Amino acid sequence: MARAASGGGDPARTLALLWDLDPPSPRGPRQRLRPAQVGDAAVALADAQGLDAVTVRAVAAQLGVAPMTLYTYVPGRDELLDLMVDLVHREELPALRGGWRERAEQVARERLDRARRHPWLLEVATRRRPPLGPGTIGTYERELVALDGAGLSDVERDLVVVLLGDVADGAARGGTAAGAQDADWWAASGPLLERVLDPARYPRAVRVGAAAGAEQGAAYDPGRALAFALDRVLDGVAALVAGRPPA
Template identity: 50%
Template sequence: MAGDRRTVVDPARSLALLWRTREPVSRGARPPLSVDRIVRQGIDIADAEGLDAVTMRRVGEALGVGTMSVYTYVPGKTELVNVMVDTVYAETARPADLTGWRVRLEQIARENWALYRRHPWLLRAETARPVLGPHLLAKYDYELTAVDGIGLTDVEMDGVLTLLLGHVRSAARAAVDQSELERETGLTEGQWWQAHAPWLELFAAGGGYPTAARVGTAAGQAYGAAYSPEHAFEFGLHRVLDGIAVVVADRPGGHERPTRE
């Protein structure tokens, strides 16, 4: 979890929280306090103000209860953010009627792109050690079915998802960085580009970098900015799918399979 990666959590207690195998009975709070209410409040705060704004005290204040009441349900911020991550994973749409692995993977990429745009804090909260909650597993299972039965090994199926979602995450992080720069500087990307583009053309062309001047100017005119996360997402998505198509075609018996009901 972002914030303090050195925090060590008790796996048994963390998983019990994620899977809701045991939960204290609410006493006194109206409406009754619960893990779900605490997590939803944490998500609302993170969406509005970022992950650093999420503290046990802040969540308690927003819910109208004391900090210790929050600790009764959730051991700490690390565990809280873990459940927040697993909870928002449930938001991705999972239609069962899409035909073709490429169509299915594209839908998965777009759902994850939209998820990061709704919850930018998720980019900081995710780590290489996944949150093994029910919504993560449901999401992973659904996404794997996009390439199940088309000739890939199980490890290759996992690798395809890692490649695809890694691309989505990279483009989404650039989009968040761009938004933060606009907020911090008070300049939109278009305004920044209008102020700097003439100097790029002047220095790059005059300094013996004609290719950089030509391509940089063309890209800037196309994006209205120095960089477009949306274009990077779209262009990269189709190139990733093209690469996966080469792998599938190279596998003996690589083929489509009927969409799982």
């Protein structure tokens, strides 16, 4: 599948697909799959091989049907992408715990974990025209619930949810960029970097980079980056609502 943004399909067909509103007619040809099964197969392919591996032919092969048959279940590639995004947001999550700040941290970490399980999500831009299926709506509701009692207005609550998502996505992108070969890269590059990085010329870069790497055990730790950013963001939210009654 070529790189694409979510929300590119026909809105009516997409919503009918996501909410499974058009069950097969009993008088038509008998269908043995549901849209979610098609989407699950596509998600499994994307998780294992990346988004570009998700083609009609590959998904059909996973399901044991002819490629053209797949269009009986999913109208097109854009709608399939929306379905994939929505399905990964339907995964079961533990109950929210603690006060609003702890709950906000929980949903941000859930977003980071989701991106780690499904790295292709970071390639899909969904904010302008999100899928609006039961998964994405349910996730949005959960994130809003997490901020109950914080004293935020409805508009502020939405903005904080967006901010938490941006922070989590940024941490996830950094972790994806580091990759599984990060340690091997540093081991191979370290001797050369020691030769070219002159502490007299780059005193702060050498000192701070060495301290951060020693503390984190790597050049970048997405979990640690998220924890630091969340503390700063939620301190700001707490200052914004200080003295307000709970909302």
